[in-house]
Amino acid sequence: MAKKSTPFEYAPAPESRSIVDIKPSYGLFVDGEFVDGRGSSFKTVNPATEETLAEIAEASEADVDLAVRAARRAFRGWSRMSGRERAKYLFRIARIIQERGRELAVLESIDNGKPIKESRDVDVPVVAAHFFYYAGWADKLEHAGLGPDPQPLGVAGQVIPWNFPLLMLAWKVAPALACGNTVVLKPAETTPLTALLFAEICQQADLPPGVVNIVTGAGGTGQAVVSHPDVDKVAFTGSTAVGKAIARAIAGSDKKATLELGGKAANIVFDDAAIDQAVEGIVGGIFFNQGHVCCAGSRLLVQESVADELLAKLKRRMGTLRVGDPLDKNTDIGAINSREQLDRIRELSDIGEAEGAERWAPPCDLPASGFWFPPTIFTGVTQAHRIAREEVFGPVLSVLTFRTPAEAVEKANNTPYGLSAGVWTEKGSRILHMASQLRAGVVWANTFNKFDPASPFGGYKESGYGREGGRQGLAAYLKGADA
């Protein structure tokens, strides 16, 4: 059935990396200046080549304390500044991000491993849009329906993941600043470079010192940020296990929290769906960003009557995906972000096979160095299999089947997560029915993995709480506002 595909031959089309200037080492960004950390340092690596890109300061507890103090000092002026003036700083930042967009995209692809076509066409434009969107809110907060005189919370401690380094920064920083908070942000250990470039952008925009502070480091640094007694608000995107640890750590305090955690989204295809569109949606749903997406459509639920047809088309389409150099403009699937993550994907995939599911990947040549994993599907998966229950966070799709809409709902909701879901059908009433039944914060119908600053994002159940984006995203950074 799955004939060996003959991929088109493409000439390499690499984006030039000469636009970025990576320094040999980076300090922390505290109170408007780059400073040396007091702790040790670590290396950030290009996951496509394993070359060391730079030496990064690992912020100690004392460093984090300095950053929080700087943020606290800056809060007075920033929160009292009129919204109109705050807005102009955010607009400036948004413009600079657009102007330096290519630089940011290339740097993101080098440090993260994601294809340049994604960093260039998705990450960076959405980052700029996010700052534009929230810039516009800064002087309109009293019209947001969140109380007559909304007040900022204070200092926000923000910890973000490696899968969308700059985009997650934007999701955290833009609404916080628009509402009059100041921030201490910790980028992920493996992807600090665009956050440090963002720090330069803050300088370029003449943002008052201390409004944005960036402390690089690993888990210990993140822990110091969220548990610092003078942090009023914790915003975290990452694993459910760490999210729970944060919820425990801030128990009994006055800290507010938003947690954007893991997911195991069902992508449900009914027999009347436009199959070719659905195949594109399935591919985008699981292979976008190497599957390093918390809302990835990692469980395909396909109606039994069209399962064979759909799988044949899906396999054919997967045969055309190009895995390789993230900076090549033709690349569809880039590098896995780290060896650690690659090990996890391999481990869960091996368990999938051991538990009896059938593994398939198109023939593809993977580069000799760097971290790579081919686009992979598992068929014959049952709900009890670990690959159907646990977040793989890689380009691995589990395929299950169903017969009735009720069975699809039951299987889709049979997970502790509830971040996103997809529905493919040409029947409008069924879309609305499924959308109402799926216990997930985002439902994509006849589309998948769409993001927009105006659109709230966040999960049900163990996918976390609070929303980022849209009017709802403001509530996370204002006193007394739940939604």
Add this chain to the structure above:
Amino acid sequence: MARIDVRKTYKLYIGGAFPRSESGHSYEVTDSKGKFVANASLASRKDVRDAVVAARKAFGPWSARTAYNRSQILYRIAEVMEDRRPQFEEAVKQSEGGTAAAARGQVDAAVDRLVWYAGWADKLAQVIGNANPVAGPFFNHTAPEPTGVVGVLAPQSSSLLGLVSVVAPAIVTGNVAVVVSSYARPLPAVTFAEVLATSDVPGGVVNILTGDAAVLAPWLAAHMDVNAIDLCGVAGSAELATSLEVAAADNLKRVRRAPDAEPDWTLDPGLSPMTAFVEHKTVWHPIGI
């Protein structure tokens, strides 16, 4: 010779029925002066679990009702309460002491609060939901949905107005509730359960356990099939509240934190008692021909 009272032992309210505590235990309820009034069931861990099962069963159908229908049912609760004013006034006065006028005032406020919340059922989504103008050809809108089973630790002091003020906002949005009543002042909650049972509220939507929050709350907070918890009933017990928050993190329950002291229940509650227990769901669909 004076007539001998019929002394009552009140029961729990679980799944629309009035069972005794599975533990067989009860405790003496006294009035504000320490005089015996009645026995109340002393709910146990097993009763908490039974109540969660009943609530989970009721969640699907209750959340699927139209907002208009939920509104009608909340208004019906207010109507039936209004009918039983004297009994509520007596229960509040016994529980909290104070004057008859104060008890009347509290019953007035409790009934009025139910009427206020009844009206929110079909309005909240319009106030806190929205259409999202995304940068592309997509229909995109966000609306609130109930989070699921909510554990409610009812306030210890305000035996009726406080109780109504934490139960009504949870259920009006389509959630179901497992309520632990005030320990020392449970009788208004018991009477409220009798009202619920005769007000078209489906069994399991509200379950009321009389007993000690300090004993029951840890089980409720740690229960993996409870989606959210309101810690109001342990206001002022910082250590207990913290341990409950820690337990609630096991499945990332939505937590309404315990205040330092019980709030003034006569104030305008605002939207937060409702918004604390709703999820915002965003739905996308392409626009095209």
